[in-house]
Amino acid sequence: MPELPEVETIARQLSLVLKKQKLVDLTIHDSKLRVFSSETLRNKQLLQVKRSGKEVLLVFADDLYLRIHLRMTGRLVWIAGRKRIDSSSILLRKGSTDLRPKSIRAEFFFNNGTLFFEDVRRFGTFKLDFESIQGNWIDPTTEQFTVEVLTKLVENSKQQIKTWLLRQDKLVGIGNIYASEILFRSGVHPHRSAGSLKKEEIKNVHSATKYILHKAIKLNGTTFSDYRDSEGETGAFQKFLAVYNREDEKCRRCKNKVICIRQGQRSTYFCARCQE
DNA sequence: ATTATATCCTGATCGC
């Protein structure tokens, strides 16, 4: 579900409310997520909340790093309040928070509120690290991401550029929605092999990536169906999608029909006239 | 060493 802009939104919002709070208790309902002892984190101080690739990173005192990957339908929803609320009483949901009690997989009770991890499809993962580990990838929102670096990364790759953009070992953070959007903005056909891109095209992919991701972050991400931020609110970037989920609709640039193809069992949307 | 495919899950939607 969430790609870089969505995870960035959640991490930023949680950072505001959770920084320096104490994790009083936690309950993990889904056994798939019980990959560490609750005792390890109980009563630990949360120092900060960050994004690492597509993961939300909760940094606790004593060098404890909880990595939460939301995968397709994971949500982290914050409900402020001193009183402990659990998944049964959340049925009395209030305000705009759109929690699905059935899908609550874990609850983190802080002294100023509760953080719910909700995940319909149960693809989300927890991992507890005892040191700060940074992947060997480039984050496209950092200054490390330059045209030269991108050129090096795609060099010699025979993989189709759409599928290449989805890999997380080179460039981290792009998912199925933004991959289509980036290629449309770049004017590059999704079938093109990554290594065959010309200088100009790499430049376009580079600037389109930065533009799209930054704009999506500014708009709190894209809500296509499940995505909600930590306050249970939808994103707003879906209003600006040029091709994703717009099959048979008119291309916003040339009025041709947007088409949808399958690449590695994922749909890719593009305009055959605008993307050579 | 890369690259396709199958798999993990639940729920919504569509065609018959």
Add this chain to the structure above:
DNA sequence: TGCGATCAGGATATAA
């Protein structure tokens, strides 16, 4: 109304 097939912001283990 019901039922099966298909699809969904992801990533990985396995096969080719």
